[in-house]
Amino acid sequence: MAFALFPIGAVGLSTVEGVSAYWVRLPTGSKPIRDIYTAGVPTATDGKGAVMMALGVLDSLVIDDCEDAWDEDVPENFTVSLDTTDKVVGTSSVKVDIAAAAAAGTILCEIVAPGTALPKFTHLEFWIKCSIATTAGDFKIHLDDNAKCASAIEVLNVPALAANTWTHVRLALATPQLDSAIISLGLEYDVDIGACTVHLDDFRAVRLATVATPLQVSQFVQDDVYFALSEPVDSAYHQNALMLVYYTSPDEDPTCSN
Structure with a gap:
């Protein structure tokens, strides 16, 4: 063969x-x-056909399913709602309308399950869409063991986004060993890119390892x-x-x- x-x-x-x-x-x-x-589809041990070896999800934990509007701390010039039409996972996504007057560095926050522990996980995954094209770091994701993302343990750069396109994002956790009691999840408007609308969906922590997937x-x-x-x-x-x-x-x- x-x-x-x-x-x-x-x-x-x-x-x-x-x-x-x-x-x-x-x-x-x-x-x-x-x-x-x-x-x-053969099994991975059949010795026939095609098998893909790649980083895959061995375990996952939903941090926020985006089935309710984020409301722990809604900054001035931010309007948050649920969108039941434009979503990826479940029945809705979180829609964030950001006005032109919004200030760079502003953080929208949501309460997550008390004491969410992430040490065994390696990455954060989620879906995001913006009405305008962005560059890497225009938005950041915060994970904190303090309310309202007051002193985030994790601050992760969102990659560049194409306008009006849902993007699946996978970001490596910087210090998962310290992420033992996460209670607040935040979206930071880090760069003043003007008025825009952001959709968010299905935040989860995942543990990755190389797995064999028969195709x-x-x-x-x-x-x-x-x-x-x-x-x-x-x-x-x-x-x-x-x-x-x-x-x-x-x-x-x-x-x-x-």
């Missing part, structure tokens, strides 16, 4: 021989594919180096991913004349 191991980035729709699918190309120098497992191969080009997955791969979510592909090449096919 032939084998290929290579880094894999985002896999979106592309076209090979006129067919639109989630195509992946084997690395240069790989043997072509005579046959590959397409009967479904379904839906089709392939026989005696070539292209195969298609049944669904896309998001490289932002599946970080540092490697693809392991097991298949039969022409020189291993017992029915092949050569």
